[in-house]
Amino acid sequence: xxxxxxxxxxxxxxxxxxxxxxxxxxxxxxxxxxxxxxxxxxxxxxxxxxxxxxxxxxxxxxxxxxxxxxxxxxxxxxxxxxxxxxxxxxxxxxxxxxxxxxxxxxxxxxxxxxxxxxxxxxxxxxxxxxxxxxxxxxxxxxxxxxxxxxxxxxxxxxxxxxxxxxxxxxxxxxxxxxxxxxxxxxxxxxxxxxxxxxxxxxxxxxxxxxxxxxxxxxxxxxxxxxxxxxxxxxxxxxxxxxxxxxxxxxxxxxxxxxxxxxxxxxxxxxxxxxxxxxxxxxxxxxxxxxxxxxxxxxxxxxxxxxxxxxxxxxxxxxxxxxxxxxxxxxxxxxxxxxxxxxxxxxxxxxxxxxxxxxxxxxxxxxxxxxxxxxxxxxxxxxxxxxxxxxxxxxxxxxxxxxxxxxxxxxxxxxxxxxxxxxxxxxxxxxxxxxxxxxxxxxx
Amino acid sequence: xxxxxxxxxxxxxxxxxxxxxxxxxxxxxxxxxxxxxxxxxxxxxxxxxxxxxxxxxxxxxxxxxxxxxxxxxxxxxxxxxxxxxxxxxxxxxxxxxxxxxxxxxxxxxxxxxxxxxxxxxxxxxxxxxxxxxxxxxxxxxxxxxxxxxxxxxxxxxxxxxxxxxxxxxxxxxxxxxxxxxxxxxxxxxxxxxxxxxxxxxxxxxxxxxxxxxxxxxxxxxxxxxxxxxxxxxxxxxxxxxxxxxxxxxxxxxxxx
Numbered sequence: 001x002x003x004x005x006x007x008x009x010x011x012x013x014x015x016x017x018x019x020x021x022x023x024x025x026x027x028x029x030x031x032x033x034x035x036x037x038x039x040x041x042x043x044x045x046x047x048x049x050x051x052x053x054x055x056x057x058x059x060x061x062x063x064x065x066x067x068x069x070x071x072x073x074x075x076x077x078x079x080x081x082x083x084x085x086x087x088x089x090x091x092x093x094x095x096x097x098x099x100x101x102x103x104x105x106x107x108x109x110x111x112x113x114x115x116x117x118x119x120x121x122x123x124x125x126x127x128x129x130x131x132x133x134x135x136x137x138x139x140x141x142x143x144x145x146x147x148x149x150x151x152x153x154x155x156x157x158x159x160x161x162x163x164x165x166x167x168x169x170x171x172x173x174x175x176x177x178x179x180x181x182x183x184x185x186x187x188x189x190x191x192x193x194x195x196x197x198x199x200x201x202x203x204x205x206x207x208x209x210x211x212x213x214x215x216x217x218x219x220x221x222x223x224x225x226x227x228x229x230x231x232x233x234x235x236x237x238x239x240x241x242x243x244x245x246x247x248x249x250x251x252x253x254x255x256x257x258x259x260x261x262x263x264x265x266x267x268x269x270x271x272x273x274x275x276x277x278x279x280x281x282x283x284x285x286x287x288x289x290x291x292x293x294x295x296x297x298x299x300x301x302x303x304x305x306x307x308x309x310x311x312x313x314x315x316x317x318x319x320x321x322x323x324x325x326x327x328x329x330x331x332x333x334x335x336x337x338x339x340x341x342x343x344x345x346x347x348x349x350x351x352x353x354x355x356x357x358x359x360x361x362x363x364x365x366x367x368x369x370x371x372x373x374x375x376x377x378x379x380x381x382x383x384x385x386x387x388x389x390x391x392x393x394x395x396x397x398x399x400x401x402x403x404x405x406x407x408x409x410x411x412x413x414x415x416x417x418x419x420x421x422x423x424x425x426x427x428x429x430x431x432x433x434x435x436x437x438x439x440x441x442x443x
Numbered sequence: 444x445x446x447x448x449x450x451x452x453x454x455x456x457x458x459x460x461x462x463x464x465x466x467x468x469x470x471x472x473x474x475x476x477x478x479x480x481x482x483x484x485x486x487x488x489x490x491x492x493x494x495x496x497x498x499x500x501x502x503x504x505x506x507x508x509x510x511x512x513x514x515x516x517x518x519x520x521x522x523x524x525x526x527x528x529x530x531x532x533x534x535x536x537x538x539x540x541x542x543x544x545x546x547x548x549x550x551x552x553x554x555x556x557x558x559x560x561x562x563x564x565x566x567x568x569x570x571x572x573x574x575x576x577x578x579x580x581x582x583x584x585x586x587x588x589x590x591x592x593x594x595x596x597x598x599x600x601x602x603x604x605x606x607x608x609x610x611x612x613x614x615x616x617x618x619x620x621x622x623x624x625x626x627x628x629x630x631x632x633x634x635x636x637x638x639x640x641x642x643x644x645x646x647x648x649x650x651x652x653x654x655x656x657x658x659x660x661x662x663x664x665x666x667x668x669x670x671x672x673x674x675x676x677x678x679x680x681x682x683x684x685x686x687x688x689x690x691x692x693x694x695x696x697x698x699x
Contacts, residue, residue: 391647398562405562422509430524430563437559 011240012233012268014261018240021257022064022118025247029060029122030112038125038196041145041152043138044246045316046130047159047181047339048188050212050331053250054205055192057128060121061247062098062141069097070292070414072117078104079415087144092137093382093414095144102148124149126195128188129156135385155191157184159336161343164358170347174340181336189332202331208250209331213338215255216317219245222262226309227370230274232265235285235308236298237275242314280305281373281435286363287312287393288378288386291411291419300425304432310370312362318342356400359393364401373442374405374435380413405438407431445502449692450487451523452479452510455546455574455659459486460689461494461501465533465697469493470686479510503696507688509547521695523688524552524563530691531655532558535679539651542641542670542678543687544660546574551645562648572640574659577666579613580633584626588663595630595665602632612636630665638669655679657687 032039040052042059052059069075070093078100079093085103087096101120105113113120127149129142142154159181162170189200226233233241241261244254268274283301285308291297298308323341328334346358346365353361363375375397377390394406407427412418444463451458453475460470471489475482483506491497498516506517507526514520524543531541532554541552549572553561566572581588602619604612616629642650654674656667661684671678681687 395647403561405560408564422512426509426522427565429520430522430560433522433525434560434563437555438561441555441559 012237012261012264014257014264015233015237015240017257018243021243021248021253022068025059025061025064026068026118026121028058029124030119032058032122039122040192041121041124041127041129041142043129043141045134046128046138046157047185047335048128048130048157049249050205050208050335051185051188051192051200052128054201054208055189055196055198057126057192057196058122059128059247060124062121063094064243064247065101065117065121066094066097066414067292068117069101070416071295073293073416074117075293075414076416089415090382092135092141092384093412095137095141096382097414099141099145099148102145106148124152126191127152127154128192129154130184131156131158135383153191153195155188157188159184159339161340162347164344164347164350166351166354169351170344174344177340178333178336181339182330182333185332185335206331209334211252211255212250213320215245215249215258216338217319217321218255218258218262219317220319222258222265223310223315225262225265225269228269229371230272230276230279231282231307231309231370232268232273232275233261233309234275234298234302235311235313236295236302238308238311238314239290239295239298242316245317246314275307276302276305278305279307281307281432281439282371283308283374283376283435284363284366284370284372285311285313286366286375286377286397287359287390288409289313289380289383289413290378291380291416292413293416294411294419294421294424297409297421297424297428300428301432304428306374306432306435308376310366310372312359312366316342318345353400355396357393357396359389360396360400363393363397367401367404372404373439374407374431376407376409376431378409378411380411381418382412382415405431405434445697446496446500447693447696448487448490448498448501448504449526449689449694449696450483450504450506450511450514450517451508451526451686451689451692452483452506452514453523453545453659453688454509456685457482457486457508457510458686458689459483459490460686460693461490461496462690462693462697465694467690467693470683470689472683472685475510479513480515483510483514484516503699505692505696505699507692518696519699521692524550524565525560526688526691526695527657528552528554528558528560528691529694530687530689531657531679531681533690533694534681534687535653535655537653538655538679540645540648540654542645542654542656543658544572544574544641544656544666545658546578549573549641549644549658549660551641551648553648553651564644564648566640566644572637572644576612576633576637577660577663580616580630583613583616583620584629586626591630591634592662592664592666594627595634595663596668598625598627598631600625600628601635602628604632604636631669634663634665634669637666638673641670642673650674652676653679655681657681657684659685661685 081100082096131139244257248254346361349361506514511520
């Protein structure tokens with residue numbers, strides 16, 4: 001039985017519109033057929049958002065739907081369905097949740113699934129994957145899905161960026177990666193043209209890419225307002241306000257959302273309104289997807305006077321001018337440059353500090369800019385791409401930066417069976433006490 | 444002179460400590476069972492009775508541990524990690540690394556020179572380095588858990604376990620019994636596997652001497668010796684290591 005959790009008491013007003021966004025995205029996949037539009041299964045941070053938007057393809061985001069199932073504590077039936085066909089619980093639970101949902105929908109004839117959280121996702125006409133360095137299930141998830149959707153064509157592109165090597169200047173290599181990524185995007189366009197029967201409108205794509213750039217800038221301008229004391233918004237909210245950037249990039253609605261959020265945060269700062277009253281400790285959410293079924297834990301932190309003015313997770317963009325993108329008239333090449341430069345943005349800094357890593361440099365930058373007193377990671381066992389490197393990041397941070405208190409929470413993104421609230425709160429209590437003692441020591 | 448009560452409601456046992464100012468006067472340890480509040484009351488009453496005082500004589504009560512939130516007669520709760528730190532700093536001020544082996548969890552706590560927490564780490568959701576592993580071992584050998592430590596010290600050839608997982612080690616131990624391995628060697632092997640897992644955990648907060656081993660697991664002399672072997676040095680162990688967090692809670696209560 002699904003269990004509804006109460007909303008966050010300290011949420012910004014703008015964030016309250018997020019459920020409408022998510023419901024709207026899901027509903028769009030269900031009514032696409034009536035509107036003569038094609039639906040594509042899509043995966044976040046794959047660089048293909050603008051192509052889909054320019055071709056009027058409606059994205060169906062598995063990660064978003066799985067997150068909704070988890071937040072409503074109603075994912076178990078889909079996880080079990082996938083498990084019944086031998087998908088291990090240790091696989092990505094975003095993938096297994098949506099594959100389980102696909103299995104149920106196919107058994108029902110491919111139409112709407114009764115009792116699916118927020119109506120579920122519409123059956124896709126195509127699957128647009130992108131196997132890249134972000135996450136290893138991206139290589140096989142689309143093909144595994146096709147096992148149940150035999151008639152649905154699959155495209156899996158490859159968007160890569162240079163790996164970090166402290167002895168090598170990646171700028172020498174990046175143009176090759178950009179060329180490769182551009183060609184992959186071009187293949188994606190060809191695939192979409194073939195399966196929609198439409199030609200790409202390149203001027204429209206250029207306009208959408210330009211809108212995305214402006215959204216990236218506005219997103220960062222908005223989030224940087226959180227440097228204020230007390231911070232007007234914390235990660236508990238950011239796990240919701242990431243939705244337009246992550247799932248609606250290249251749309252006017254996404255841009256307008258951040259404009260509204262920007263205005264609200266400015267107002268909060270002017271009024272001296274903070275997330276916690278009083279704000280005693282400032283923390284960074286340094287890595288890891290959250291447990292969507294336990295977002296209330298952010299409020300537990302808040303109840304202790306702890307706030308998160310910054311997080312790495314879902315901050316999937318940077319100010320365009322800081323990326324110093326070479327000029328090009330090809331929108332696909334622009335996307336490729338933006339992609340490569342974003343993912344390598346902290347490489348130069350990392351090379352300058354012996355023993356450091358780009359991910360650690362990013363954390364250090366945020367600790368300094370947002371004046372953080374402690375670091376929290378979340379190790380979600382089924383998400384190997386985050387889980388695998390967290391201890392190494394934490395240890396490197398202590399080694400190259402300073403002995404700042406670090407908490408590594410353990411759980412999962414979707415699978416609630418891994419979660420123990422009492423244990424989590426016990427860890428948070430001890431961590432807050434450690435941060436308090438750290439602050440006293442530093443003062 | 445005033446009395447202070449510290450209560451540690453652990454998943455296995457509930458411990459109550461009464462201090463007169465900052466001097467330990469009495470304590471009680473009882474199984475937590477299924478009713479944490481009842482266990483907290485009962486252990487508190489036991490400890491109070493030992494020195495002929497009642498709850499009305501207590502100036503302040505602090506609760507800690509897994510079931511701390513249920514202790515409604517405590518004025519405040521404090522995490523068991525902080526309480527262990529306070530308790531150990533009170534007993535052994537030179538200690539910088541505390542290894543706590545509880546029924547469900549093992550933890551390592553790094554303290555600064557003033558006994559404040561610098562960092563801490565808990566084991567993942569795994570019984571491999573916790574008291575649960577000892578309970579499993581005692582069950583399969585049909586022994587009292589209290590006898591494991593001394594038996595382990597008599598081992599001449601500890602069994603090499605290929606796993607530090609309590610579940611897999613259980614089946615491995617059963618196989619070794621059927622192969623004729625001596626109980627002492629099996630227990631010593633389990634202690635070795637546990638200590639190795641615990642030290643890997645402690646290394647992540649930094650191994651800084653002096654060391655203390657605390658919690659119910661510290662009552663197992665075989666496990667303590669195995670940890671000392673891994674650390675290549677002696678450790679501090681309190682006379683009654685199971686009450687360290689409750690003691691820390693009582694000391695904290697006296698400072699409020």
